[in-house]
Amino acid sequence: NAGVTQTPKFRILKIGQSMTLQCAQDMNHNYMYWYRQDPGMGLKLIYYSVGAGITDKGEVPNGYNVSRSTTEDFPLRLELAAPSQTSVYFCASSYAREQFFGPGTRLTVL
């Protein structure tokens, strides 16, 4: 099992550009999540999904969109990137009690 994989590992964007952060899991988990981690802070939930075709907003959803067309994939879309979106982004998946995290994507918006 690869677990939770994220691509890319690093990315620099210019203000106003768009991009998609990819996340995939091979554990057949129904629940998937996107978090962001700002420097010196804990993780904050952006969006989550309880199954294919079902997504919902977390604590900090503004500026992001998600889709969940399959159980395995949960991409995060940034439209019109802003410096405030400079952060490390983590994808996670879950069964009943434990969340498994991907290695993260470090995004810088200049």
Place this chain on the structure above:
Amino acid sequence: AQTVTQSQPEMSVQEAETVTLSCTYDTSESDYYLFWYKQPPSRQMILVIRQEAYKQQNATENRFSVNFQKAAKSFSLKISDSQLGDAAMYFCAYRSVTGTASKLTFGTGTRLQVTL
């Protein structure tokens, strides 16, 4: 909404000594889960230990144990016989058992340094 507070931004411990990291939380729920995650410089989030609120017994995983005080809403992590590899950020997290999404609420973290 639930909140998780870690009041120690940084802690330091000598190798082979014991250190305790503090965490408090606020909730109106009676049943929930609490977690400690370790984040080394590699950024990977690693689950250290889990506690179910309905269990009175404190969870233990090798050198890691918790002191769970439900009435005080306190959940501290004790690391015994500290090793250099324990140096990392440690995050306390809360998860409700109600609802369907198993979402986690994190504290701001404690950076643990381990010295020789």
